[in-house]
Amino acid sequence: MAEVSLGVNVDHVATIRQARKTDYPDPVEAAMAAERAGANSITIHLREDRRHINDSDVSRMALAVKTKLNLEMAATDEMIEFAAALKPADVCLVPERREELTTEGGLAVRGREKELAPRLARLADAGVKVSLFIDPNLDEISAAMESGAPVIELHTGRYADANGEKAALELELLRRAALHAVGLGLQVNAGHGLTVANVGAVASLPGVVELNIGHSIVARAIFLGIEGAVGEMLTAMGRN
Numbered sequence: 001m002a003e004v005s006l007g008v009n010v011d012h013v014a015t016i017r018q019a020r021k022t023d024y025p026d027p028v029e030a031a032m033a034a035e036r037a038g039a040n041s042i043t044i045h046l047r048e049d050r051r052h053i054n055d056s057d058v059s060r061m062a063l064a065v066k067t068k069l070n071l072e073m074a075a076t077d078e079m080i081e082f083a084a085a086l087k088p089a090d091v092c093l094v095p096e097r098r099e100e101l102t103t104e105g106g107l108a109v110r111g112r113e114k115e116l117a118p119r120l121a122r123l124a125d126a127g128v129k130v131s132l133f134i135d136p137n138l139d140e141i142s143a144a145m146e147s148g149a150p151v152i153e154l155h156t157g158r159y160a161d162a163n164g165e166k167a168a169l170e171l172e173l174l175r176r177a178a179l180h181a182v183g184l185g186l187q188v189n190a191g192h193g194l195t196v197a198n199v200g201a202v203a204s205l206p207g208v209v210e211l212n213i214g215h216s217i218v219a220r221a222i223f224l225g226i227e228g229a230v231g232e233m234l235t236a237m238g239r240n
Contacts, residue, residue, distance in 0.1 A: 003239055004209065006040050006041075006237060007039065007189075007191075008214065008217055009072075012052065013026070027044065028064050033227050034230050040210070041069070041090070044061060045073065068089035070089065072091075073092075084126040095133075106135035109132060113147045116148075120148045120149055130149055131149060134155060141180050141186070144186065149186070153189040155192050156192050156193060156194055160198055171201055171202075174190070189208070191213055193215075194216065196216070196220075196233055196236035199233065216233075220233075
């Protein structure tokens with residue numbers, strides 16, 4: 001079985017910077033450290049309100065990243081055109097509400113296939129590989145395929161927030177979702193809320209190719225440094 005890739009999200013390095021409106025810490029420097037530690041890709045979320053990552057960060061990151069850049073963003077015409085011009089390796093379309101602290105759930109795809117399809121096609125024409133961040137719901141996964149998405153990213157937040165039997169139930173939902181997606185010919189990524197304590201089970205799910213993890217790695221980096229935190233996560237994934 002191929003090893004699962006790790007994408008490191010460095011948004012919250014920029015969150016710390018923005019708290020004081022300084023020019024440090026630099027998320028690009030964090031991305032370089034993550035790559036040195038073995039990260040397979042770097043993820044950043046360019047929000048419409050630019051609350052952490054800004055346009056300059058994205059431009060600099062596109063030049064600096066040696067692995068691949070995964071740009072998370074809302075599925076708006078403005079953001080689609082921004083990404084089509086930038087041409088990152090990957091784009092993940094996510095739901096976005098300005099008042100939320102973090103992405104709170106998966107993108108609603110069913111019923112929006114005709115709206116999303118041309119946006120996905122626009123990115124594909126620009127050479128960008130597109131994923132849709134969705135809940136582990138079989139109907140939503142089928143809708144993602146019908147919209148033309150080659151990749152889905154399963155929202156693991158409910159699993160990450162659960163304990164005991166509830167966590168086991170949420171993990172089973174993720175397993176069924178991954179199998180359904182693979183059966184439809186989709187690549188399966190996953191992420192949200194994952195830590196060294198809970199990532200192993202998700203990394204072992206059938207068909208999962210990539211995990212995107214940010215907050216817990218940045219939090220651990222306070223004590224271990226970015227390279228140490230990435231190494232710790234890779235070990236928890238069974239990579240080291």
